[in-house]
Amino acid sequence: MIFIVTGVSGSGKTTIGTLLSEKTHLPFFDADDFHPGKNVEKMSQGIPLSDHDRIPWLEHLAEKIQDWERGGGAVLACSALKESYRQILQSIPEIYWIHLQGERLILEERLKKRKNHYMPPGLLDSQLETWEQPAYGLHLDINNSPEEMAKIIFDYMHTTQAPSHIGIIGMGVMGKSLALNFVEKGIPVAVYNRHVPGKEEHVASDFASSNKGFPLLKGFDKLDDFLADIKSPKKILLMIPAGKSIDQQIDQLLPFLKEGDILIDGGNSFYEDSNKRVQELTEKGIAFLPMGVSGGEEGARKGPSLMPGGHQKAYKMLHPYFQKIAAKDAQGKACVTYVGPDGAGHFVKMVHNSIEYAEMQVIAETVHLLRFGLKLSPQDAAKVLKGWLSSGLRSFLLEITIDILETKENDEFLLDLILDQAKQKGTGTWSISTALKFQIPYSALFEAVTARQLSANKSDRTRFAKLYNHRFGAFAEDKVLLLDHLKNAYALSRIINHETGFHLMQEVSKALDWELNFSEIARVWTNGCIIRSSLMEELATLFKNSPSIIEDRAMMGKIKEWKPDLAYMVGLGLQHDFPLPSMSAGLNYLLGRITENSSANLIQAQRDYFGAHTYIRKDDPQELPVHTDWLSLKNKSRTI
Ligand SMILES: NC(=O)C1=CN([C@@H]2O[C@H](COP(=O)(O)OP(=O)(O)OC[C@H]3O[C@@H](n4cnc5c(N)ncnc54)[C@H](OP(=O)(O)O)[C@@H]3O)[C@@H](O)[C@H]2O)C=CC1
Numbered sequence: 001m002i003f004i005v006t007g008v009s010g011s012g013k014t015t016i017g018t019l020l021s022e023k024t025h026l027p028f029f030d031a032d033d034f035h036p037g038k039n040v041e042k043m044s045q046g047i048p049l050s051d052h053d054r055i056p057w058l059e060h061l062a063e064k065i066q067d068w069e070r071g072g073g074a075v076l077a078c079s080a081l082k083e084s085y086r087q088i089l090q091s092i093p094e095i096y097w098i099h100l101q102g103e104r105l106i107l108e109e110r111l112k113k114r115k116n117h118y119m120p121p122g123l124l125d126s127q128l129e130t131w132e133q134p135a136y137g138l139h140l141d142i143n144n145s146p147e148e149m150a151k152i153i154f155d156y157m158h159t160t161q162a163p164s165h166i167g168i169i170g171m172g173v174m175g176k177s178l179a180l181n182f183v184e185k186g187i188p189v190a191v192y193n194r195h196v197p198g199k200e201e202h203v204a205s206d207f208a209s210s211n212k213g214f215p216l217l218k219g220f221d222k223l224d225d226f227l228a229d230i231k232s233p234k235k236i237l238l239m240i241p242a243g244k245s246i247d248q249q250i251d252q253l254l255p256f257l258k259e260g261d262i263l264i265d266g267g268n269s270f271y272e273d274s275n276k277r278v279q280e281l282t283e284k285g286i287a288f289l290p291m292g293v294s295g296g297e298e299g300a301r302k303g304p305s306l307m308p309g310g311h312q313k314a315y316k317m318l319h320p321y322f323q324k325i326a327a328k329d330a331q332g333k334a335c336v337t338y339v340g341p342d343g344a345g346h347f348v349k350m351v352h353n354s355i356e357y358a359e360m361q362v363i364a365e366t367v368h369l370l371r372f373g374l375k376l377s378p379q380d381a382a383k384v385l386k387g388w389l390s391s392g393l394r395s396f397l398l399e400i401t402i403d404i405l406e407t408k409e410n411d412e413f414l415l416d417l418i419l420d421q422a423k424q425k426g427t428g429t430w431s432i433s434t435a436l437k438f439q440i441p442y443s444a445l446f447e448a449v450t451a452r453q454l455s456a457n458k459s460d461r462t463r464f465a466k467l468y469n470h471r472f473g474a475f476a477e478d479k480v481l482l483l484d485h486l487k488n489a490y491a492l493s494r495i496i497n498h499e500t501g502f503h504l505m506q507e508v509s510k511a512l513d514w515e516l517n518f519s520e521i522a523r524v525w526t527n528g529c530i531i532r533s534s535l536m537e538e539l540a541t542l543f544k545n546s547p548s549i550i551e552d553r554a555m556m557g558k559i560k561e562w563k564p565d566l567a568y569m570v571g572l573g574l575q576h577d578f579p580l581p582s583m584s585a586g587l588n589y590l591l592g593r594i595t596e597n598s599s600a601n602l603i604q605a606q607r608d609y610f611g612a613h614t615y616i617r618k619d620d621p622q623e624l625p626v627h628t629d630w631l632s633l634k635n636k637s638r639t640i
Pocket residue numbers: 170171172173174175193194195196200203239240241242244245248249266267268269293294295296297425
């Protein structure tokens with residue numbers, strides 16, 4: 001969206017332009033700042049500029065306008081006195097022309113008060129003579145106050161039906177926050193929510209009316225009005241639950257869409273569903289972008305991590321918008337990258353969530369050990385975690401855990417008032433089924449999902465706890481030493497969780513030919529998302545040089561150093577009746593990955609014994625499957 005505020009010197013272009021820029025959150029530019037030196041010199045000497053002077057400057061501005069439009073828009077203050085000048089500036093189809101007009105006397109008074117400006121008041125007459133009254137745009141009397149003029153401009157925009165650049169369907173937690181994020185970055189957005197009589201009525205229009213401070217936001221209660229407001233090619237972001245609702249919503253939209261329109265599914269859809277949708281919609285000429293979005297409500301509002309995949313050409317069109325709303329990494333680069341074809345964006349988000357599950361579970365196990373093994377109060381446990389935060393273990397999930405441990409309600413810790421039944425929406429389970437499908441070990445992350453399932457049956461747990469007289473045992477060991485072991489155990493569990501998730505992505509990427517870029521994936525996860533951490537920052541660099549976490553030299557050093565701590569804490573915790581599903585599974589996974597001579601030879605022998613499933617001999621260079629008649633060989637062995 002481009003606004004050009006025109007008018008002669010002293011009409012208040014900068015004041016109105018700056019105010020518009022503040023209200024729309026679009027950047028402000030003053031055309032005078034783009035004059036070449038020779039023009040500035042002429043004007044300072046009181047010599048009026050000729051068309052010969054102005055045309056290259058206007059042509060340069062016209063190119064800039066195209067760049068700004070691609071980047072989401074801008075407000076430009078430019079005298080644009082003649083129609084021919086304005087025609088040069090009209091380098092894109094839609095421009096909001098705001099023409100400021102006032103009496104000569106007022107203009108002269110204003111110019112006299114100006115300091116540090118190279119335009120002497122004597123040039124006013126020449127400007128007024130040159131001014132050609134445009135027959136379009138909004139003409140504003142400069143006698144109005146700037147605030148009044150801004151209001152008139154926004155009313156005008158709504159009545160002239162300025163098209164929105166993006167449409168968002170689903171005004172739940174994420175849809176609302178993303179909509180405000182877009183408009184705050186100067187991108188006009190139309191929002192829509194389904195109508196459920198008596199239950200969900202006027203959700204989108206109420207949301208827009210309750211956010212009057214964002215003039216680029218428009219709410220619609222009818223799907224056709226909403227769609228009519230979005231400029232072509234239409235870019236529509238779905239922020240609704242995964243599954244059937246996505247297919248139903250797409251079916252409702254299809255009759256209104258044209259070839260080249262773009263649909264983005266920003267929810268947590270299963271990537272195999274997204275694979276199919278990309279194919280089906282491509283056949284219909286609609287570009288489909290399955291996009292992982294992470295960061296929760298706050299991330300969506302202030303800067304999420306975005307993982308789009310699917311139609312790459314459509315992604316390129318959306319990149320300037322995504323770049324504006326995404327979180328920024330430590331180098332200031334937006335946390336968004338084109339992940340890969342088909343449902344790759346949703347696949348990567350699914351793995352993100354399974355790492356999220358495991359990270360949450362490991363923290364929960366750690367806090368349990370701190371509180372009931374080491375007998376620390378929630379505040380003291382929080383103090384320990386704060387120390388870890390500042391000594392190399394920074395992570396968003398650890399930060400919020402500290403806040404949770406410090407939160408009281410009427411003298412009671414809120415945490416202790418929360419029922420211990422963890423819910424889940426599906427991404428964890430889908431990760432497990434994917435790992436099983438591709439035969440990739442996923443134990444620590446699998447256990448995080450199982451732990452939530454175990455937690456669900458509170459009544460059984462309560463009964464069985466009584467039957468078994470279960471209680472946590474307190475640790476008798478030295479607290480300082482235990483805290484050291486526990487910190488290292490936690491640090492290693494984190495590494496294992498990430499190794500597991502990235503390993504799955506590496507194997508699936510190979511199998512599906514997706515060519516995922518792991519350094520980029522880690523980079524877009526360094527900010528905005530739930531699993532952002534100092535470790536993720538290390539991984540963004542690590543994957544530039546190492547094929548995997550487990551083979552990286554620096555990581556190997558840490559893994560070797562902290563392995564005894566994890567083994568010690570898991571052993572101690574289990575002996576004292578603490579369930580530690582993710583920590584212990586993580587350790588087992590690690591040991592399984594680094595064991596050369598595993599016990600799997602016995603499994604093969606058993607399979608062959610009872611089912612003639614065959615096995616491969618170590619001493620056969622050709623590795624051919626063989627079967628043994630175990631009983632007859634055993635009987636023969638006896639006689640030897
Ligand atoms: N919350 C989070 O932290 C994150 C969520 N996500 C994902 O984003 C998506 C949206 O999540 P969130 O905003 O939290 O969910 P909410 O439950 O807050 O909102 C869901 C929205 O979808 C609408 N909706 C529900 N069913 C349908 C349907 N059948 N057809 C059309 N619209 C429907 C709801 O409308 P109504 O008000 O009428 O019910 C509501 O506007 C989900 O896929 C979620 O997994 C992704 C990242 C983080």
